[in-house]
Amino acid sequence: MKKAAYSFPEEVLEHVFSFIISDKDRSSISLVCKSWYEIERWCRRKVFVGNCYAVSPPILIKRFPELRSVTLKGKPHFADFNLVPEGWGGFACPWIRAMAGAYPWLEEIRLKRMVVSDESLEIIAKSFRNFKVLVLSSCEGFTTEGLAAIAANCRNLRELDLRESEVEDLSGRWLSDFPDSYTSLESLNISCLGNEVNLLALERLVSRCPNLKTLRLNRAVPLDRLPNLLRGAPQLAELGTGAYTSEMRPDVFSNLAEAFAGCKQLKTLSGFWDVLPSYLPAVYPICSQLISLNLSYATVQSPELIKLVSLCEKLQKLWVLDYIEDDGLEVLAASCKDLRELRVFPSDPFGLEPNVALTEQGLVSVSEGCPKLQSVLYFCRQMSNAALNTIARNRPNLTRFRLCIIEPRSPDYLTLQPLDDGFGAIVEHCKDLRRLSLSGLLTDRVFEYIGTYGKKLEMLSVAFAGDSDLGLHHVLSGCDNLRKLEIRDCPFGDKALLANAAKLETMRSLWMSSCSVSFGACKVLGQKMPRLNVEVMDESGPPDSRPESSPVEKLYVYRTVAGPRLDMPGFVWTMDDDSALRIS
Amino acid sequence: MDESSRNDDMKLELRLAPPGAEQQQQHWGLINGIRTTTKRDESSVLSLGYFPHATITTKGSPSSTTTSSSQAAALPLHNNADKKVFSPSSANTAVPNTSQKRTAPGPVVGWPPIRSFRKNLANSSSSSKPPPPPPEHHNKDYGGGGGKGMFVKINMDGVPIGRKVDLNAYDSYENLSNAVDQLFRGLLAAQRDSSGGGVNKLQEEEKVITGLLDGSGEYTLVYEDNEGDRMLVGDVPWHMFVSTVKRLRVLKSSELSAFTQLLVLFSVGGKQEKDAT
Numbered sequence: 043m044k045k046a047a048y049s050f051p052e053e054v055l056e057h058v059f060s061f062i063i064s065d066k067d068r069s070s071i072s073l074v075c076k077s078w079y080e081i082e083r084w085c086r087r088k089v090f091v092g093n094c095y096a097v098s099p100p101i102l103i104k105r106f107p108e109l110r111s112v113t114l115k116g117k118p119h120f121a122d123f124n125l126v127p128e129g130w131g132g133f134a135c136p137w138i139r140a141m142a143g144a145y146p147w148l149e150e151i152r153l154k155r156m157v158v159s160d161e162s163l164e165i166i167a168k169s170f171r172n173f174k175v176l177v178l179s180s181c182e183g184f185t186t187e188g189l190a191a192i193a194a195n196c197r198n199l200r201e202l203d204l205r206e207s208e209v210e211d212l213s214g215r216w217l218s219d220f221p222d223s224y225t226s227l228e229s230l231n232i233s234c235l236g237n238e239v240n241l242l243a244l245e246r247l248v249s250r251c252p253n254l255k256t257l258r259l260n261r262a263v264p265l266d267r268l269p270n271l272l273r274g275a276p277q278l279a280e281l282g283t284g285a286y287t288s289e290m291r292p293d294v295f296s297n298l299a300e301a302f303a304g305c306k307q308l309k310t311l312s313g314f315w316d317v318l319p320s321y322l323p324a325v326y327p328i329c330s331q332l333i334s335l336n337l338s339y340a341t342v343q344s345p346e347l348i349k350l351v352s353l354c355e356k357l358q359k360l361w362v363l364d365y366i367e368d369d370g371l372e373v374l375a376a377s378c379k380d381l382r383e384l385r386v387f388p389s390d391p392f393g394l395e396p397n398v399a400l401t402e403q404g405l406v407s408v409s410e411g412c413p414k415l416q417s418v419l420y421f422c423r424q425m426s427n428a429a430l431n432t433i434a435r436n437r438p439n440l441t442r443f444r445l446c447i448i449e450p451r452s453p454d455y456l457t458l459q460p461l462d463d464g465f466g467a468i469v470e471h472c473k474d475l476r477r478l479s480l481s482g483l484l485t486d487r488v489f490e491y492i493g494t495y496g497k498k499l500e501m502l503s504v505a506f507a508g509d510s511d512l513g514l515h516h517v518l519s520g521c522d523n524l525r526k527l528e529i530r531d532c533p534f535g536d537k538a539l540l541a542n543a544a545k546l547e548t549m550r551s552l553w554m555s556s557c558s559v560s561f562g563a564c565k566v567l568g569q570k571m572p573r574l575n576v577e578v579m580d581e582s583g584p585p586d587s588r589p590e591s592s593p594v595e596k597l598y599v600y601r602t603v604a605g606p607r608l609d610m611p612g613f614v615w616t617m618d619d620d621s622a623l624r625i626s
Numbered sequence: 627m628d629e630s631s632r633n634d635d636m637k638l639e640l641r642l643a644p645p646g647a648e649q650q651q652q653h654w655g656l657i658n659g660i661r662t663t664t665k666r667d668e669s670s671v672l673s674l675g676y677f678p679h680a681t682i683t684t685k686g687s688p689s690s691t692t693t694s695s696s697q698a699a700a701l702p703l704h705n706n707a708d709k710k711v712f713s714p715s716s717a718n719t720a721v722p723n724t725s726q727k728r729t730a731p732g733p734v735v736g737w738p739p740i741r742s743f744r745k746n747l748a749n750s751s752s753s754s755k756p757p758p759p760p761p762e763h764h765n766k767d768y769g770g771g772g773g774k775g776m777f778v779k780i781n782m783d784g785v786p787i788g789r790k791v792d793l794n795a796y797d798s799y800e801n802l803s804n805a806v807d808q809l810f811r812g813l814l815a816a817q818r819d820s821s822g823g824g825v826n827k828l829q830e831e832e833k834v835i836t837g838l839l840d841g842s843g844e845y846t847l848v849y850e851d852n853e854g855d856r857m858l859v860g861d862v863p864w865h866m867f868v869s870t871v872k873r874l875r876v877l878k879s880s881e882l883s884a885f886t887q888l889l890v891l892f893s894v895g896g897k898q899e900k901d902a903t
Contacts, residue, residue, distance in 0.1 A: 123736030127787055206741065208777070234743075236776070341747055363747070389747060391738045421738060448738050479739075505737065530736070581787050581813065613787055 056085045065090055084108060091115065092550050094132060094156065095575065098604040099140030110149045111175075112141065116156035118553050118598055119503075120528055122180065125555055125596070127581060129611040132156040134181075136609075142169035150175035157181070163188030167195035175201040182208035186235075190216035201229040205258075214239035214262075220247055229256035233282050233313065238262040249274030255307075258282030261315045266294055269301035276304050283313030286340070290320050299324040312336035312361075319346045329353035333380075336361040338387045344370045344398075352377045358414075361385040364400040364421065371404035375411025383417040384408055388448060391421070402429040409436040417442040424455040425482055430464025434471040443468055444479035450506035450531075453483040460484055466491030469499070479503040489513035493520020501526040511538035518542035528553040535593075536563035543571055551600035555579075559597050562590030567599065568617025575602050576617035577610070585615060742777075746795050776868065782810045782876035783845070793868050799839055799860050806847060806876060807835040838876065846879045 050058075059082055062068055072082040088111040091097060102112075116132025134156045141148055148170045158181045166173065173196045178184075186209065192202065193216055217239045220227075227247065232239065241263065248254060254275045263271075263284030272278065288294055298321065302308070308328050317340045332354045337347065338361040347366045351357070357378040364386050366374070374381070386404070390397045402425045408415060415437055425447050434440075454461055461482040469475060469492050476498055480488065484507035492499065493516035500523050508514070515538040517527065527549065535558035546552055546567075561578065564585075568576035578585055579596035606616040781788040789809055796802045811834065837843020839860045847859040851870040859867070859874070 120736065122741055123739045124742070125736045128790065129787075206743070338744070339747060387740065387744055388738060391740055391745065421740075446738055450734070450737065503739075505739075 052081055055081050059085055087111060093600050095604065095607050096600060096602045099137050101604060103140060103144040109145055110147060113152040114156060115154045118551060120553055121155055127613060130614065131609055133609060134158045135162045138162045138165050147172055149173060152177040153181055154179040157183040160184050160188035164191040167191040172198055174198055177203040178207045180206045185210040186212045186216045190219045193219035197224065198226055200226055203229060203231040204234050205231050207234050209235055211235050211237040218243040225251050227251040228253045231258040232260050233258045235260040241267055245270055245274060254278065256280040259284040259313060261285050269297045272301040272305055277307055278305050279307050280310035281308055285316045286314045286321060287316045287318035295321065295324060299327065303327040310334040314340040317342050322346055322350055326353055330355055332357055334359040338363055348373045354378060356380055359383040363387050363389045364398045365389055367399045368401055368404040372407045375407045379412060380414060381412040382414050384415065385419040386421060388421040391448065396423045402426055406432050409433040416440055419444045421446045421448060423448050425461060426454045426456045427461055427464035431467040434467035438471045440472040441474050442477040443475060445481055447481040451483045462488040469495040474498055477501045480507055481505060485509050486513040489516040493517050496521045498523055500524060504529045504532055506531045508532045508534060511535050514538035515541060518545045525550045529557060531556040533558055536560055539563060540566060543567055546574055546599055547601050553598050555596040558593050560591045561585040561594050564594055564597060564617045573601055574599055575606055578615045578617060579613055581613045742792055778871055778873050780874040783878045785810060785813045798864055803838045806838060810876065811835055841879060844879060845876045847874065847876055849874045
């Protein structure tokens with residue numbers, strides 16, 4: 043490499059670059075000139091791959107030879123709601139094998155919506171001497187045997203987080219495989235495990251790890267074992283309880299209350315399965331220090347929730363069931379002025395009639411009372427344009443707004459009009475809105491608003507909405523920063539998709555299921571856009587056994603530099619040049 | 627934002643090749659994602675004259691957009707004055723028989739958009755009494771585990787792709803049987819109809835799957851237990867079934883007796899079937 047008239051030697055540049063952490067900035071640096079590109083790629087330590095099929099292990103390794111931290115995401119978001127059939131893909135193994143060979147000093151692996159096998163976990167356990175962080179978020183495919191390998195071999199493990207993964211729980215013994223000499227645990231999240239872990243081993247582990255800050259237990263850890271655990275880790279900052287119920291006994295209660303009070307650093311609480319309301323007061327002493335509270339499994343009624351929430355004056359994040367009702371949200375609005383994020387989940391999502399007194403009013407109250415509210419996820423059964431308008435005007439600082447009106451295509455319950463104007467107000471007033479999920483009765487007009495105002499929008503989720511291709515066209519042509527678009531059950535078809543084909547290369551991915559996109563259009567898209575993978579999913583057989591005008595079941599389009607993937611199951615067809623030629 | 631500044635912004639996006647690599651076209655690996663949206667590209671796509679004769683309906687009732695996704699078959703035809711929902715086919719049905727569950731809409735797959743482990747909270751936990759003692763070393767998940775469901779695989783004769791069901795979502799054989807019907811009814815019709823054309827045909831051909839438990843129907847529900855044996859669903863109390871079931875199968879009843887004979891002769895249970903498929 044030519045060392046022309048540089049002001050700074052390489053080492054100095056490298057040192058400067060080490061202060062640049064954001065991926066976007068790193069990318070900008072690498073584009074300045076060839077030598078900066080070279081320096082940057084050798085000193086890049088952390089990489090985020092939003093779609094594991096957008097790139098391949100060899101490509102990644104070739105460009106970044108010295109990584110310490112890799113994050114990969116696999117399946118599309120709608121996989122969370124069972125829209126992606128099993129076997130679709132997102133296999134971690136090829137990545138882990140490749141990284142095992144290339145990055146002996148790898149410290150962190152974070153995977154989301156990927157299929158991880160025990161074999162992969164064993165490879166991780168044996169290949170990386172300095173392995174520190176394993177986060178498996180909404181993953182599946184592994185058992186507690188794989189966890190045992192991690193526990194037994196990763197001497198320097200700091201974090202083991204299995205959040206929301208599907209683990210085949212063969213036995214709780216794996217926890218005992220952490221050797222007695224192992225003391226470096228800082229964060230443990232086993233909340234998704236079904237069976238009981240070895241409680242004695244857990245207690246010993248917790249008490250011998252002085253840096254343990256996060257402990258999220260699973261439902262099977264009984265409440266009466268919690269005080270011991272807490273006493274073993276008074277420095278805990280984040281706790282997820284197990285089942286929060288036991289026979290009501292005063293000694294158990296006071297033991298618990300004392301143990302909680304001893305955790306002066308505790309800021310985050312979650313868990314709370316099977317809550318026996320009379321045990322809730324045990325946490326009252328620490329409520330005033332809480333910044334995050336996840337009660338989304340706590341099936342207790344509004345009065346109990348109100349008592350709890352009204353004590354949490356520093357609360358920034360609340361996840362709760364709709365048992366809290368409008369009244370409870372009004373109290374929340376009055377008590378928690380620092381609230382940044384609210385998620386209200388449905389207690390009876392499939393019931394036809396409302397089972398709780400939670401309406402749009404609750405959200406309006408919070409939007410009025412909580413000036414810092416930025417992020418909302420709200421399930422309810424009725425909404426009005428007026429309410430949405432009020433919310434938008436109250437909270438122009440919203441960055442994430444996800445509203446789910448449970449009955450598809452519900453109109454404004456007051457006027458029976460579509461909710462176009464309401465959502466329009468949201469995108470118009472909330473200029474920094476990055477994520478939006480729509481619901482209710484919506485016409486093409488709402489998409490016109492979104493295309494016009496949603497300039498910072500990065501992710502949009504649409505279901506049962508719109509009238510025609512114009513809707514999709516508005517979004518694709520108007521939303522300059524759109525990265526992820528997921529659509530289901532909308533009358534969007536070929537025209538908008540093909541007219542905006544180039545846009546798709548600027549996005550991470552597009553999902554369309556139960557829409558009106560024809561197989562023929564998918565072929566055209568695949569043929570004309572070689573840098574996109576156009577994948578058609580159809581469980582009723584090969585799409586070419588039907589007329590070209592037949593709509594495809596599911597379409598997943600994503601940009602890639604790795605070409606069509608080779609691990610597709612039988613129900614996924616790729617519309618690349620070769621296959622198109624073969625079929626026609 | 628004008629074209630040139632948009633192009634500039636696009637050039638600054640993360641790529642996996644050095645600047646100037648646009649010219650290299652040899653290998654997929656070297657081609658980075660070129661973001662420049664030239665008018666030429668767009669118009670070339672448009673000018674292909676794709677489907678001038680296209681008959682895709684881009685408007686219209688929700689049911690025309692449903693493909694073979696059978697679980698969405700009961701999309702409500704929204705009538706503002708009337709909150710009850712009916713699918714097109716059930717609206718034409720006469721008096722519902724006992725297995726006809728169409729007065730309420732069948733569950734739409736993936737709606738409302740909540741994770742499976744959030745689905746059954748109201749039923750699975752009772753805040754008024756303590757939980758049962760943890761099970762002794764069974765393979766069963768503890769009552770929904772960490773809020774997680776108890777998913778077992780279920781395959782059906784004639785349907786190539788298996789499914790998973792969350793047994794914690796049901797508390798009786800009858801509910802499970804109904805769920806199996808809902809799950810596979812449309813898929814089965816799609817299989818029968820896979821040679822045909824249009825979408826709308828599917829909904830008319832869907833037949834309710836009945837008699838899963840008593841041998842009276844075209845299909846019978848069987849399961850594989852934790853010892854690898856193939857058993858008829860329905861013999862033991864529900865909670866015992868849940869604690870020993872490993873996977874489910876929906877077999878054609880006509881093949882069952884032959885299969886039962888095989889079981890008796892070979893006593894190999896599940897492996898036999900895996901080899902056969």
